[in-house]
Amino acid sequence: MPLWALRALGRQLLRGFAAVAAHTAALNAMGMNKQGCPICGFADxxxxxxxxxxxxxxxxxxxxxxxxxxxxxxxxxHLEKIRREWVVENICRWWGDKKSIPENWNPKKQMELASIDIPQ
Structure with missing residues (x-):
């Protein structure tokens, strides 16, 4: 492969990495972190x-x-709409197996710790 083609490929890769980084930053800014539920803040x-x-x-x-x-x-x-549904309509009800509820679980405290605004 000619040197000019390798350089062009390198520039394209850098632009791709920059786009991924920008997309990740945008997701984090709107509350969509990789780890933790963006709806309720559950860390697991x-x-x-x-x-x-x-x-x-x-x-x-x-x-x-x-x-x-x-x-x-x-x-x-959209995330706020889903969150409101869980908080208001489902009254922050634990969805999974009742035996797996963390000790002293408090859904509103969980959301606060995850920096999620609690819908009213």
Whole structure:
């Protein structure tokens, strides 16, 4: 491969890495971190993998699934709508096996610790 082609390929790769970094920063800014549920803040969930793709993991706390109810392209408004549904309609009810509820679990404190605004 000619040197000019290698340089061009290198520039394309750098632009791709910069785009991924910008996309990751945007996701983090709107509350879509890779680790933890963006709906309820439950820490034992991996919402996005290392490539910022949804994992299709179901949150044991709120029951929402990464890749089904929300994904890496979800807007903050969409996440807020789902969150409101869990808080207001489901009264922050634990979704998974009742035996797996963490000791002294407090859903509103969990959301506060995850820097998630609690819908009213």
């Amino acid at each position: 969930v991996v919402a996005l993998d290392e490539f910022n793709c949804t994992t299709f993991e179901i949150c044991e706390c709120c029951g929402y699934e990464s890749g089904l109810e929300y994904d890496q392209d979800s807007t903050s408004e």
